[in-house]
Amino acid sequence: MNQVFNFQRFALLVSKHWVDNKKRYSLSIIAFIGLLFLWFVYQMLFEEKRYHNFGADFQVRTYFISLLLAGSIYASQFFSELGSRSRGINYLLMPASVLEKLLCGLLFGIVLYFVVFTLSFYFVNTTMNFLANIFNANNFESLGLNYTPSKVINVFVRDHDPLNEASLFIRAFLVIQSAFLLGTVYFRRYSFLKTAIALVLIYFFFLSGGAYFSEHILSGRFSVDMQVYHLYTGGIDEIPLPPGGANEVRLPVWHSTMYLSFFRYTVPPILWCATYFSLKEKEI
Secondary structure, eight states: SSSSOHHHHHHHHHHHHHHHHHHHHHHHHHHHHHHHEEEHHHHHSSSSTTTOOOOOOHHHHHHHHHHHHHHHHHHHHGGGGGHHHHHHHHHHTSSSHHHHHHHHIIIIIIIIIEEEEEEHHHHHHHHHHHHHHHHHHHHHHHTTTTOOOOOOOTTTSSSTTTOOOHHHHHHHHHHHHHHHHHHHOOOOOSSSHHHHHHHHHHHHHHHHEEEHHTTTTTTEEEEETTSSSEOOOSSSSOOOOOOSSEEEEEHHHHHHHHHHHIIIIIIHHHHHHHHHHHHOOOOO
């Protein structure tokens, strides 16, 4: 039998994990749906603009902020057995390879979580939009006004979104989930808190590096694709000259491609590799 990966053994591991945790997962889903209902009800009843609720911005922000917050909490608990000596020994001695354990974590911590979260969100979103339209239509009718019903939107596709915010949030979700999965293996206790602190420190490190970099080069800004650097003509707040002018530095195409591809596609796999080796070398 293959000692690295065997599909039958992997399926048994996935089945065992579900049997051991199905009650906790079911209660967590119910609790999340309940909290989401409360948030929508608050928005509908108590917000100052309650007659214009559940717009596109509200739905997108609620979805992605909840996705990141709930996801980080969930991912930080996946390898929680390693925080206990007895449970950790049993987990490490389980007849499954390190790769299979990692793939099980990625399956539940990223793929299935994303699917279940999205279905739960749209269940609440659709239900509350239906109720809000009834509630608001009656209020508008009593005031003699016309009411435009709110609609359930596709949070992944939005008009007038040049930065493609949904794509940025999905990449951030992959990085954060992967980081918290690594943290729950690397840190034996208080993994959520320690991982969160580590991410904040890393964020401020890059932020400080960017500030230092911007102070030691000519005033200006990069274009969105990180290929063209527009020089400012005077003070830092002045508008740069139009593209294509003399006040423009063009970098090689491979520069922006390599830079953006690294942050877009390689950070999660790097974290997965780190999680793999942390699991492999884990001692209780």
